[in-house]
Amino acid sequence: MFAKKICKAFLAIVLLLNCCIANAKNYRKLFDRHYQKAETSAAAIRPLLQKYSRLCGEDAKQMEAVIFPELMRYNQLFDAVETGSLMGLYSRLGSDYADFSIGRFQMKPSFALSIEEFAKQHNSEAWVKALGFNDVATEDNYENRSARIDRLNDTEWQVKYLVAVFKSIRLKHTDALKPLSAEKKLAFIATAYNCGWDKDAETVKRFSNKCFYCIARWDSRARYNFADIAVHRYREIVRGKAFSNV
């Protein structure tokens, strides 16, 4: 009997320890200076987020929240030699490379191409022309790949891709988003952005409570939930607790 109680207690402790920290309340305190630095980055791009979100009927606060975890990672993950080498290889030789992240928003060429191709298939949508995706060529050649790298290195274009992915997720996952509350919609979008926006809704839902997020790739600390961080940031912004003058 006593052994049974010990077993149950042990199981509970191990489950708790192995459970991902999905409901941490204060990511600001947890991520400390990374969080503060990301706020500075967010403030710098806010005018662009507001400009393009207004243009396309999106919420700039939601976009800032979804991209916030990547802003925290940007400083930590950048390696000029590795990323630079891969950019050159990608431009010349195409997609047979290890997919790599570029820029503040840590977007990959494969992600950019997926948005461009989706925009092409939905070119009657107003946002496609408004953001300039109607002029983006997608044939796989040196010029187009170089141009894609140019765009991913440009903050304004990264914002455009961000708006476009919001639009694309809403179009692709209309049924999955419909019954959700506003905050749950944001969590879904954040998860889709992180795990692959063009995956099916069931896959996105399966990812929604997974904890893979960390600041640095070799960080051995706990992993966190990408969408949870995004929702936390959104709440801060909406409640006016985000520092807007950094």
Add this chain to the structure above:
Amino acid sequence: MKPITILCAILLLAAQSSHAQFFNKLKQKAQQAVSGAVSGSQSNQQTSSNNNDDSNAPSSSPTGFDASKYGKPAFALEQGERVVYGEATLSIVNNQAVVKVVTSKDRQYYLYEGGVRKGPFNTPPVDKLDSWKAGNGYYFDRDSKETDWQPYVVKGQLMVDGKSYGAMTTMTKFYHNKAKRKFYGIGMQVGMQGYNTYLVSDKGNRKLSFPTDQLIISDNDELGGVMINATQYNAKTTEDAYKIVTNDDFYVLLTNGKTLGPFAAVQADRTILDNNGNLIQVSTGRKAVFLNGKQTISFGNNMNGDGKAFVSSTGKSGAWFERGSLFFSDGTQVIDYAIQPAISTENGKEILNWLSIQNKQVYVCKKDL
């Protein structure tokens, strides 16, 4: 199942979780390499032949680059063999370029090390690449180093690694490398007579003529310094010190006692102190790199300054690396063909080495810096 068995299983699971994380990292890296190699054979058919070095069509680079002008092939790829492009490294060992490249052929993997082919391996041997072994040093915080200073000021004294560095009221900047026992900071002492500002380090304190918050530290943490405007540096009176001069010249005061400058103002997006004490400033607006105040390197219009400078120890010449391209101070350009550049010294000359893949061959290229 007996309770003791369940307990043991739980303990085993908990113990293995940390090992599982390590092996997951290895597995992730290997999987990335596999997808990089496998997808290549399909996408290759879609790429135009004039920029695909693995096709059978004659190869000509978009920019006319000829790798043979800069080096010799380290090895040639066999028929049907492909480089796993994300997994190629060049490191400098005893001032020699050591090249390691992972390739794939018929779903088997090979490692080229110093031109010698090893394998086959069933999974990409990415753990044998130098970048993997670099560990935490492989990723770095872009240009900035900061440590919370408050725990280091104890009862009004700056205490670092068990030693006092004098009275200090506050710090505007601070950085401590605990492993090396090196630190750098800008501190202020406030007293009845007014205040004094210091550049502080494990080498001692250097008094500054005026407060500044522009602390710069070399990549290897062996050298630090501050940038201070010329008007403030040369000020003889308090009134002079408080003058504001737009685009003023500036000096760099180093922790080794040296002073660099005066240099003309540069609207730099990035300011770096290299390990030889040279000041490197990157101006995205001017598409230029300034070495010790002098515009020395110009880079391409589609570059945004998110690259790395390779500078001679004298600071008089160098190259800028960004997006697979190299821009040398003598005007030479290598566009899209440079991989993993690194500096070596041969017969007293500083050389920039890099890899280029062209015509089914992996070249080790080099050029005087």
